[in-house]
Ligand SMILES: NC(=O)c1ccc[n+]([C@@H]2O[C@H](COP(=O)([O-])OP(=O)(O)OC[C@H]3O[C@@H](n4cnc5c(N)ncnc54)[C@H](O)[C@@H]3O)[C@@H](O)[C@H]2O)c1
């Protein structure tokens with residue numbers, strides 16, 4: 540039996556319609572020390588003590604700034620996310636927000652609500668609507684920061700609506716480049732993207748080089764009265780700078796998904812409670828991806844969509860056994876691992892080694908199971924974070 544500790548309300552998706560999607564051979568546990576795997580959504584587990592057994596953490600969602608991915612890598616814990624699983628949900632909300640907030644919609648709605656008891660409401664509505672004149676988005680310049688799963692969809696959707704779309708992403712993947720509409724203009728700097736922009740929408744992960752990337756300097760380049768949209772992470776914007784720009788009128792509107800002590804006090808701001816991914820479809824997509832990635836890793840050693848180890852997929856093991864080694868990305872690891880195996884009873888049939896930043900992963904299929912003494916030798920190689928043998932039965 541394998542045990543899974545589940546944080547957040549992912550459980551609802553996993554047991555949707557009463558069908559346990561963890562499947563045979565898996566049970567939920569409340570005890571992290573018993574868990575082989577963790578499933579998490581937005582809970583902050585940066586300070587969690589992962590205990591001795593946890594082999595992977597699967598995040599149902601895109602952002603992973605709630606997980607200590609470097610500490611996990613060194614403990615031999617693979618962290619997964621579910622890229623793209625919720626991107627359509629975010630795209631639909633962002634596009635809707637841009638259109639709704641370009642008009643006097645919200646002020647108009649408030650006016651109607653506060654005049655609900657007016658017996659002359661039909662006449663007065665016609666008289667008062669001139670106070671809520673908005674603008675059309677068509678033809679206006681919009682800058683999309685980050686052209687990944689969400690940003691590329693947002694850019695394409697806005698282009699289809701007739702906006703003049705610019706995108707900035709120095710690390711754009713080939714996959715997402717293929718998905719981008721050819722009319723989306725790519726620029727090489729944030730400054731070029733922000734210059735004279737009527738709208739800027741943020742779709743980058745929270746990390747050192749994106750934190751506060753939208754501050755006073757970039758805002759000063761935007762058109763007076765522009766709209767800033769943040770459905771990425773709260774810390775991508777420099778909040779005091781946004782607050783000052785809203786108060787001076789430099790920014791006309793701020794739309795964001797993050798209620799913080801300061802955003803909730805800002806003028807001309809519309810805040811949603813981190814609900815960009817809150818659709819039944821996105822929640823089910825992400826939960827399904829998170830579970831299947833977790834199971835493929837535990838059962839076959841397959842790594843897909845990891846944020847702290849390289850992807851590696853040799854399919855199911857058809858030989859006598861499979862060694863899965865998580866180790867530091869340093870010279871001579873493969874030499875040492877294959878050297879120890881050469882002295883054992885087992886013969887290497889197939890192998891794959893992938894490295895990414897400081898971490899590396901080696902999968903080796905052997906003709907027969909490797910004996911316990913050799914496993915101990917492999918475990919003792921300096922730089923090996925974790926090693927296990929996968930044979931048809933579950934092994935630790
Ligand atoms: N509000 C929500 O509910 C919600 C939902 C999904 C994602 N998000 C947030 O949005 C982020 C993006 O999601 P995604 O699914 O598109 O992720 P993604 O990984 O597919 O895309 C992120 C893109 O940002 C780019 N990027 C990285 N650093 C950059 C930089 N310095 N400048 C410009 N571009 C940079 C990457 O190259 C990548 O293309 C997530 O990390 C998450 O924080 C929020």
Ligand SMILES: O=C(O)CC[C@@H](O)C(=O)O
Nearest residue numbers: 580581600601602625816
């Ligand atoms: O789980 C959520 O609701 C938030 C998800 C979102 O922020 C993400 O990064 O995917």
